[in-house]
Amino acid sequence: MQFIDLKAQFKSIEADVQQKINTVLEHGQFIMGPEINELEDQLAKYTGVKHAVSCSSGTDAILLALMALGAGPGDAIFTSPFTFIATAEVISLLGATPVFVDIDPLTYNIDPAKLEATIVKFKNTALTPRGIIAVDLFGLPADYDLINIIAKNHDLYVIEDGAQSFGADYHGKKSCSMADIACTSFFPAKPLGCFGDGGMCFTDDDNLAKVMQSLRVHGKGSHKYDNERIGINGRLDTLQAAILLSKFSIFPKELKKRENAAKQYTELFSSSRNQLSIPVTVNGYRSVWAQYSILAKDEAHRALIQSALKENDIPTAIYYPKPLHLQTAFKYLGYKEGDFPVSEDCSKRIFSIPMHPYLEWEDQKKIADIINQL
Ligand SMILES: *Cc1c(COP(=O)(O)O)cnc(C)c1O
DSSP states (O other), X not given: OXXXXXXXXXXXXXXXXXXXXXHHHHHOOOBSOHHHHHHHHHHHHHHTOSEEEEESOHHHHHHHHHHHTTOOTTEEEEEOSSSOTHHHHHHHHTTOEEEEOOBOTTTOSBXXXXXXXXXXXXXXXXXXXEEEEEEOGGGOOOOHHXXXXXXXXXXXXXXXXXXXXXXXXXXXXXXXXXXXXXEEEOOTTSSSOOSXXXXXXXXXOHHHHHHHHHHTBTTXXXXXXXXXXXXXXXXXXXXXXXXXXXXXXXXXXXXXXXXXXXXXXXXXXXXXXXOOBOOOOOTTEEOOOSOEEEEOSSHHHHHHHHHHHHHTTOOOBOSOSSOGGGSGGGGGGOOOTTSSHHHHHHHHHEEEEOOOTTOOHHHHHHHHHHHHHO
């Protein structure tokens, strides 16, 4: 069994992908070819955002967003410790300081009440509160209505880390449309993935879009050898854009299948009597189910479940086994165990099971039967 079945997906679009790749091979514009604009236009329209700026990865998307917003030394940027390293890594890379805020135990996303309290605590310190990076973990958007109000009250910018949530909905709005700049990733395992690395920034702000377009090509000005600012080589490959155009054509259909698979899991686990916490569905939200993540009773229970599944050739994963405040790379921030109890508790109990649009009910039943017995 596959954790994410990319082969089944490829089979369903093989001819179209190959034709689109061939088109690129023939026109030969491997850097910033016509497929780049086409993809940006399609995804901007889909999210309802004015500008889409493609780039080399989800990590670089957040980096470009922070650079465009002027992040640097002395800035406190608030984010979740229960996420992939990339979210906070780029804050540090720019010399700004990640300030972690614990998560909501039901959604795994940043807890707005704790966010407000932490921002207030950071007023009148050596660091100046500047921005928030909210993460839409496992495909479920964070609570942007509250986050945006808090940001406005404290004069902070908001970045949406939508690396896992492209396609999700929040109160009638699409993921990647909910912040000053939103970022997504096209890493192969994400809901909309390419065949390598890729990412995209979204914004309604004309100036921020212009700056990010410049930053991704070495800070270019009116032409390639006119450089207005320090930037990066952060473009998306034309070939990846072509592949994404093909994958995007089946994306809405795949989202329905993901939703259906999630529903089936939830039904299959509803008869379980072994104290599992399965994902919540929140009114007004629609997840893209990047992962179906479950909390076991405790660490030992999780180990038991994982090994039983492994014996049956069923892969599982742990997102994330170590919250960011306990990572060696962030030791310099001075956090310690116990600082973010919800994140720490989740990291000990959480595990994810196979989740993709091509999952068969029989396989889901097999997985649930094993888990429900333990
Ligand atoms: C995958 C991911 C990223 C980084 O995306 P890449 O394309 O791998 O650089 C950032 N944030 C979150 C939450 C992610 O899951």
